[in-house]
Every structure is written in C-alpha cells, then in structure tokens.
Amino acid sequence: MSRPLRRAAASAAAAGALALVGAPAAAQGAATLQPDTMQARVAACTACHGEQGKAGTDGYYPRLAGKPVDYLYHQLLNFRDGVRQYRPMTHLLAGLPDGYLHEIAAYFADQHVPYPPPAPPIASADMLEHGRILATRGDAARGLPACAACHGAAFSGLAPAIPGLLGLPRDYIGAQIGGWKNGLRRAAAPDCMADVAQKLTPQDIGALAAWLSSRPVAEPYVPDPAGSANLPAECGSQAQR
Amino acid sequence: MKRIVKYCLLAVVLACLAAIAVLYWMGTRDDTSTGAAAAPAEAGRMVEQGRYLARLGNCMACHTTQGGQAYAGGTPIPTPFGTLYGPNITPDPQAGIGAWSADDFWQALHNGKSKDGSLLYPAFPYTEYTRITRADSDALFAFLRTVEPASQPSRPHELDFPYNQRSLLAFWRALYFSPGVRPPESGENQQWNRGRYLVEGLGHCAACHAPRNWLGATRAADGLAGGLIAGLDWYAPPLGGDPAAGLGDWSAQDIAMLLQTGMARHSTAGGPMAEVVLGSSQYLSDGDALAMGAYLKSLPAVPAAGPARAEAPSAALLDRGGKLYAQYCVQCHQEQGQGSGMAWPALAGNPTVTAPSPVNAIRMVLDGGFAPATAANPRPHGMPPFAPVLGDADVAALVSYIRSSWGNEAGGVMPFEVKRVRDASTLN
Numbered sequence: 001m002s003r004p005l006r007r008a009a010a011s012a013a014a015a016g017a018l019a020l021v022g023a024p025a026a027a028q029g030a031a032t033l034q035p036d037t038m039q040a041r042v043a044a045c046t047a048c049h050g051e052q053g054k055a056g057t058d059g060y061y062p063r064l065a066g067k068p069v070d071y072l073y074h075q076l077l078n079f080r081d082g083v084r085q086y087r088p089m090t091h092l093l094a095g096l097p098d099g100y101l102h103e104i105a106a107y108f109a110d111q112h113v114p115y116p117p118p119a120p121p122i123a124s125a126d127m128l129e130h131g132r133i134l135a136t137r138g139d140a141a142r143g144l145p146a147c148a149a150c151h152g153a154a155f156s157g158l159a160p161a162i163p164g165l166l167g168l169p170r171d172y173i174g175a176q177i178g179g180w181k182n183g184l185r186r187a188a189a190p191d192c193m194a195d196v197a198q199k200l201t202p203q204d205i206g207a208l209a210a211w212l213s214s215r216p217v218a219e220p221y222v223p224d225p226a227g228s229a230n231l232p233a234e235c236g237s238q239a240q241r
Numbered sequence: 242m243k244r245i246v247k248y249c250l251l252a253v254v255l256a257c258l259a260a261i262a263v264l265y266w267m268g269t270r271d272d273t274s275t276g277a278a279a280a281p282a283e284a285g286r287m288v289e290q291g292r293y294l295a296r297l298g299n300c301m302a303c304h305t306t307q308g309g310q311a312y313a314g315g316t317p318i319p320t321p322f323g324t325l326y327g328p329n330i331t332p333d334p335q336a337g338i339g340a341w342s343a344d345d346f347w348q349a350l351h352n353g354k355s356k357d358g359s360l361l362y363p364a365f366p367y368t369e370y371t372r373i374t375r376a377d378s379d380a381l382f383a384f385l386r387t388v389e390p391a392s393q394p395s396r397p398h399e400l401d402f403p404y405n406q407r408s409l410l411a412f413w414r415a416l417y418f419s420p421g422v423r424p425p426e427s428g429e430n431q432q433w434n435r436g437r438y439l440v441e442g443l444g445h446c447a448a449c450h451a452p453r454n455w456l457g458a459t460r461a462a463d464g465l466a467g468g469l470i471a472g473l474d475w476y477a478p479p480l481g482g483d484p485a486a487g488l489g490d491w492s493a494q495d496i497a498m499l500l501q502t503g504m505a506r507h508s509t510a511g512g513p514m515a516e517v518v519l520g521s522s523q524y525l526s527d528g529d530a531l532a533m534g535a536y537l538k539s540l541p542a543v544p545a546a547g548p549a550r551a552e553a554p555s556a557a558l559l560d561r562g563g564k565l566y567a568q569y570c571v572q573c574h575q576e577q578g579q580g581s582g583m584a585w586p587a588l589a590g591n592p593t594v595t596a597p598s599p600v601n602a603i604r605m606v607l608d609g610g611f612a613p614a615t616a617a618n619p620r621p622h623g624m625p626p627f628a629p630v631l632g633d634a635d636v637a638a639l640v641s642y643i644r645s646s647w648g649n650e651a652g653g654v655m656p657f658e659v660k661r662v663r664d665a666s667t668l669n
Contacts, residue, residue, distance in 0.1 A: 033572050035584035035622070043573070044609050044623025058629075081308025087668045088608070088626060094307070095519035095613055100620050 038107045044092055045104070054113040059169045065111035068223045070160035072105035074187070074237055085184050115167045115221065121214035123207075131211025134204055135165075144199050145232040147208070150192070155212065157223035161237045164223065170213035177205045188236030195233065261412075268411030268418070269360070271352045276374030276422035284383065291384025294377055297529070298370070298443040299521035303327035312337075313391035318364050319472035320457065323400035325364045333390035346382040347375060352420055360410040362398065363418070368459070371420040372442035417458035429539075432528075436536025439529060444522075449477040449513060464543040469598065474665040475512040476598040483542035486597050493534030500530045503613035503621075509586040510613055511593060511605055518613040551599075554641040554653030562642025565635055569627065570643075578647040584622045586612075589647035599654045602640050603662045606631070628668070633659040 033040045045064070048056050053064030064072060078084035080093035080101065093101070121128060133139075135155070138146035148155060150162055157164035165173070179185035180197035187193055200208070231238070282290065295301070304327040306315045314329035331337040338346070338356075345356040353367035354360060361367060373381075403409060423441070425434040440446050451459035452468040467479035467486070481487045488496060491505070499505035500522035503515060510518045522530070554562070566574075573585040580587035588594050593601050609626035612618060631639070633656040640659070644651035 035573075035581045040573075040584060041620060041622050044611065044625045047609070047625030047627075048629065082306070083308060090307070091608060091668050092610060092623060092626070094516070094610075096611060096621075097614050097619065100614060103620065 038103070042104055042107060045108075052111040052113050053108040054111070055167070055169075060172055062168050062172050063115075064108035065113045066222065067109055067163050068157050068159050068161055069102075069105050069109035071157070071163045071237075072108055073102050074161060076101040076105055078186075083186055085179075114219065115217035118167075118214050118216055119170075121170075121210050123210040123214075127207045128211050128214065130203070131207035131209075134208055135211060142199055144196065147212075149232045150229070150235070152224045152229070154218065154221070155215070156221050158229055158238075159223045159226040162223070162235070164221065165212050166215050166217045166221065168213060170209045173212055174205055174209035177208065181205070188239070190234045190236050192231070192233040192235040264415040265411045268414035268416075271348075271354075272371070272420035274420075274422045275351075276376070276424075279374070279376030282380070287380045287383045288387055289384075290377075291380035291382070293524065293526075294381050294443060295384055296521055296524040297439065298381070298445070299517060300330070300381075302516060302520050303365075304330050310389065310391045310393070312385065312388050313393050314395050315393065320364060321471050322404040322457065323398065325362055325398045325400070326396040328395035329391055329393060330385055331388050331391045332386050333392055336392050336394045337390060338385070339390060341382075343379050343382045346385075347378045350378050350381075351375075351422075353414065353418065360407055360414065362400075362407075362410065363413070363457070366445040366448050367420075368418055369442055369445035369447055371418075372423055372438065374422055377443070413456060413458070417456070417460070419461075432532045432535050433539060435529065436532035436534070439533050440536055444533065446480065449473075450480050465537075465540065466543045469600065470513065473513055474600065474662070475604065476596055476600045477513075478592060478596055479543060480537050481540045481543040482538070485595070486592075487542055488537055488540075489542060491534075491538070493531055493538050496534030496537055497525075497527070497530035500525055500533060501527075502615050502617035504583055504586070504618060507587055507590045508592055511610060512601060515610070515613040518615060523613070523615040551652030551654065553650075554638075554645055558638050558641050558653060559645060561635075562638035562640075563646075565631070565639045566642050566646075569631075570639070573622075573624075578643065578649075583612075583618055588643050589649060591649075594643050595649050595651040597651075599640055599644065599651070599658060600662055602644065603636060603654065603659050604666065606636055606640060607659075607663055608666060608668050626668075628663065628666070633657075633663065 033043065039046075042053075046053060048061045049064050050056050050061070055061065055063035055065075075084060076093060076096075077098070079086060079089040080096060082090060096104075123131075134144065135147040138144045138149065147165060150158065151165050152158055152162075155165040176185060177197055177200060180193050181200060183194070185193075301311060303316050303318055304312045304314050306313075309315060310331075312329070312331045314327045316327040318325045318327060329337045332339040334340045341356050348354050348356070349361060349365075350367060350370045350373055353363065353365070353371070398405070423437075425431075426437070429437075447459050447465060449470050450465040450467055452463050452466050453459055453471055457471070465480035467477045469475070470477050479487045482489045484490050495505045499508060499510060500518065503510045503518040503523065525533070570588075574580050574588050575585070578588035578591075593605070596602070605624060607626065607628040609624040611623040612621035614621050627636070636659045637654045637656040641653040643649065644654065
C-alpha cells in the first residue's frame with residue numbers, strides 16, 4: 001500500500017473506531033443512570049474518560065479510576081483555574097466549588113476497574129531499553145532520578161498526590177512530559193516534575209512514553225501509602241491541599 | 242456669484258464644525274444627578290453593602306481572570322472592534338485605583354470618565370451604571386478599598402483603528418450615552434422601581450439582552466429584545482412579555498428562581514447566563530430577585546430580534562434526529578423530553594431549545610457543561626460534550642428533532658448552522 005493510501009486507510013479505520021467506541025458513556029450505560037447519584041453527576045466526565053473513568057477508547061483521554069484522590073483534585077483545580085491548559089476541561093469545570101471538585105476526585109479515586117492489557121509497543125528494542133533504564137534507575141550523571149523513586153517501585157503512584165504511570169496511552173504520557181518540559185503543565189512549588197522534565201531530551205521522552213505504555217498492570221494496582229517513600233526531591237503537590 | 246458660492250461653502254463648513262463642536266461638548270459634559278442620598282452609613286455596613294453591590298454588578302466577571310487575584314484585572318473582553326481587558330481595580334496606588342477618591346469613582350460609574358478625565362470605553366457598561374445612585378457608588382468604592390491590592394499593571398486594550406482613538410468616543414457618547422440617575426416612577430410601586438433600578442443599572446441586563454447597532458450601541462427604544470451577543474456567539478433571549486420567545490409564560494417567581502438558583506421551570510441557565518448566575522445573580526436577596534422579576538414582567542412584548550422562524554424539518558431529518566436522541570439523550574432527558582427535576586432539564590417547552598435562534602441549543606450539544614453551582618444546586622449534574630462524537634449533520638438532525646418534538650415547534654436546523662457554531666467555539 002502506498003504511504004498516502006495507508007494513511008487514508010489508517011485514518012478511516014480510526015474514524016470508524018471512534019464512531020463505534022467513542023460514544024459517550026451516558027448513552028452506553030443506558031438504563032443504569034439514576035439522577036442525583038455521583039455516576040449521573042459526572043456523566044460529562046465519563047463521556048470522554050470512559051465509564052467509571054476507566055479511560056477513553058480513542059487512545060488519548062487518560063484513565064481517572066483509582067488515581068490518588070489529591071492528584072485528581074489538584075488537576076481539577078488546575079484546569080478550573082487555568083493552571084493546566086485544556087479548554088474543554090476548563091469550560092466544564094468553570095465555577096464548580098472546591099468541595100464538589102474534591103467529591104468528584106474522590107469518586108474516581110474510588111473506582112477500581114480492571115486494566116486492559118497494554119497495546120503491543122511499536123518501538124525498537126533499544127528505545128524500550130532506554131525507557132526502562134530511565135524509568136527504573138534514572139541517570140545519576142544527568143541528575144535524573146528514576147520515575148520509580150517518586151511514582152513507586154511498581155509505578156502505581158504514592159498517596160496522596162503522586163499518580164501512577166501505567167495504564168496510560170503512549171501519546172498522553174509523551175504529551176504530558178512535553179507539557180511539563182515547556183511549562184504548560186505545572187504543579188505547586190517546588191515543582192519537582194518540572195525540574196525533572198527540563199533535563200529530559202525528546203528521545204528520553206519518546207522512550208519513556210513507549211516503555212511505560214507497554215507495561216502490563218499487575219493487580220492490585222494501588223498507590224503506595226503516604227509517607228512510605230523518601231522522595232529524591234521536594235515536591236509541592238504532595239503538601240498542597 | 243462666485244462670492245455667494247464661497248460664502249455658502251464657508252457657511253456649510255462652519256455649520257459642520259459647529260455640529261462637531263456641539264457633539265463633542267455633548268459627549269464630554271458631565272451629568273449632575275445623584276439619585277436619593279442615603280443616610281450616612283456606618284463604615285462596616287457600607288463595605289458590606291458594597292460587597293453585595295459588587296456581586297450584583299458582576300464586577301469580577303471583567304476584572305478578575307479565572308483563578309486570578311480578585312479585581313486585579315486582565316480578563317479579555319472580545320468585541321467586534323478588538324479585545325479590551327478589564328483593568329486592575331484593586332487599591333494598589335500605581336497599578337490599581339488606590340489613588341482614586343470616591344468622586345473619581347463616581348465620575349467613572351456615572352459619567353464614564355477616568356480619574357484624568359479621559360473617556361472610558363463603553364465595554365465598561367457605564368451606559369447602564371450611570372443609573373446607579375451616588376450612595377451605592379460610594380458603597381462600592383468603600384468595598385473596593387478593602388480588597389487586597391495587586392501590583393499587576395492593567396493590560397492595554399488591543400483595538401483596531403479607528404476604535405483605538407479614545408477621543409472619538411465623545412461622538413459615540415453624544416449619540417448613545419444618556420447619563421443620569423432615574424427618579425422613581427411615581428405611578429409604580431417600590432418593588433417595581435427597585436427592579437427597574439437593578440435591571441437597568443447594576444444588573445446591566447441590556448449589555449447582552451438588548452440588540453446592538455453597528456457601533457456597538459444599545460438603544461432604549463429597542464427594549465430588551467435579545468439577539469446574538471457580538472463577540473460571544475451566544476444568543477440572549479428577549480426579556481419582554483412575548484409568550485413564545487420572551488418571558489410571557491414566566492412568573493416573577495420563576496425569573497427570581499432562575500436568577501438565584503440557575504434553574505427554573507423548564508429552563509437552566511447556560512453559557513454567559515450561567516456565568517452571570519455563578520458570579521452575580523445567585524447572591525441576590527430574595528426581595529431584589531423578585532423585584533427584578535416583577536419589573537421584567539411589566540415589560541411589553543417586543544418582536545424578538547433574530548432570524549425568522551425556520552421551516553419544519555423533513556420527516557427523514559426527524560427520523561435521523563430521533564434515532565440519535567434515543568442513543569445519546571433519552572437516558573437523561575427522557576422519552577417525552579420531560580427531564581428529571583433539578584438533575585436533567587426538560588427539553589419540552591424549554592425556551593433554550595425553542596428560541597428563535599438555535600445557537601444556544603447547538604452549543605449545549607457541542608460543548609456540554611454543568612448547570613451553575615449555586616446554594617440551591619451546589620452539586621450540579623453535567624451534560625457531556627458531544628462535539629467529539631457527533632458531526633455537523635448529526636447535530637443538525639438532533640437539534641431539529643428536539644426543536645420539533647413534544648409540542649416544540651421551533652423548526653429545523655441546517656448543518657451549516659452547526660458548523661458555524663462549531664467554528665466560533667473556542668473549545669475545540
């Protein structure tokens with residue numbers, strides 16, 4: 001198949017997939033939605049993030065289910081207040097009070113849905129190995145801590161505010177680290193993740209996104225308890241309320 | 242003969258110059274009315290009164306960015322003439338209005354002039370705020386003295402030529418600005434007068450609900466006839482007594498309920514009105530909310546500004562829309578479009594759905610959104626955004642269906658109308 005044709009076929013397939021699976025969950029879970037339940041209140045969220053926040057099916061919208069509650073809460077605050085940039089999120093959250101946002105965060109933190117197997121990685125063995133080394137050991141020569149040092153040995157996160165890194169789409173991981181690197185994504189000072197991202201090259205980011213998104217999730221996949229790790233750097237978001 | 246022509250020409254030129262001078266004088270002179278003087282209030286009470294009035298005027302909407310420091314300014318205000326930015330009105334002496342006196346503040350509110358006498362752009366709605374009494378202006382000023390000073394300088398406006406020439410505002414003002422506090426209408430009761438004071442003044446309802454001419458001016462003669470809001474691309478419904486498009490079927494209590502809770506019988510505030518409820522009208526006292534309702538109910542029906550009623554959609558379009566409704570909407574909005582309490586608004590008889598312009602209904606389908614969070618509805622339900630999953634033809638069929646079912650007779654919608662709304666949305 002010629003390249004343009006292949007691209008056309010791929011985008012047609014993607015469009016078809018979107019049409020089939022991209023339907024908002026409000027419609028998918030028909031007959032189960034009851035007014036005044038949290039499930040009904042967050043229908044605007046699950047339309048893209050999937051039922052119970054188990055992730056969208058279009059390969060971008062990240063999973064919300066089971067993430068640390070304060071991590072989700074901080075993201076909701078940041079989107080609402082324009083600190084994290086994504087206009088559809090900012091639009092949806094406009095004017096929602098802090099207490100309700102915390103309730104929404106707690107709802108998704110409490111959802112425990114099995115993780116699907118990861119998509120087979122389309123990446124060279126060298127690239128995956130580079131990602132694995134950075135994620136598990138870091139690079140002391142460049143002052144890079146391992147991802148595992150903060151996000152947990154199983155990359156399942158650290159309560160209350162450091163998220164797990166597995167079960168996320170490759171594009172999403174790459175876009176987020178890129179966002180940290182160029183300042184679009186920020187956290188409460190001292191912004192440890194921004195410091196780390198500054199030191200990552202585009203090759204590092206690509207390798208990390210490829211390797212992390214290729215890892216299967218071993219259940220139970222829950223954040224390590226608060227205070228169970230000595231962080232290699234001070235992180236403002238762990239203390240932010 | 243030649244001399245006569247010369248004199249005639251000279252006379253014409255002089256007349257023009259005189260007319261310009263008169264217009265300039267009219268556009269820059271000050272009005273002296275102040276309204277009823279209030280009894281001197283104790284300072285703390287005055288600040289509290291000012292805090293309430295600042296909510297009613299929704300000052301933060303233009304003077305506070307999302308997540309930004311209160312009243313530090315910076316909010317972009319898009320207009321057909323360019324983008325204006327709400328200035329810093331904190332008491333910082335350099336960046337804010339810390340060096341202003343209560344007289345300077347009154348001059349801004351009442352006569353639309355800055356401390357140095359320069360003319361203010363009417364994006365600051367002094368065309369409405371001029372109805373505010375001196376007593377209320379002083380209370381607002383007293384409150385603004387108490388907010389935390391911000392050193393962030395005001396962002397300069399980005400206006401196209403010739404609108405960036407401030408002095409030209411004199412002519413605009415001569416034509417469209419009639420300053421003055423209105424004395425109470427003696428034939429009307431206190432509630433009606435209070436309602437008119439709030440609707441015409443602090444509430445500045447006309448800013449969105451009155452049609453604007455090519456120079457961005459609203460005219461009292463047009464009433465609150467509604468129309469598309471320039472720069473925002475939302476439709477503001479008429480507030481007159483027309484039963485189909487206006488508030489004819491609403492009671493004063495219904496109006497008060499919408500203002501205070503964001504929801505009323507058959508209607509939920511969305512878009513810019515949701516922002517108004519969030520930032521302003523939910524804080525109205527019961528008496529003030531009802532007074533606004535009572536005054537609005539006294540307005541005559543004016544023909545709604547906007548497009549002529551669209552033709553009824555074809556059976557094929559309705560069929561397609563009905564299938565989409567069954568797939569995406571019925572679970573919340575129910576079989577007969579009756580919705581469910583505060584959770585899910587009814588679509589049957591919903592004025593947002595049946596408005597002369599389909600723009601708001603299309604935008605709700607595309608962008609989704611939560612009802613405004615208010616004391617009465619602190620944990621609102623959210624409507625999913627359908628822009629990522631439905632194409633223009635599908636949205637057109639769906640909106641045509643809800644506009645033409647369960648007794649709704651608002652007519653069909655074309656895919657190009659959906660495309661226009663999608664293109665204007667800043668979300669996608």
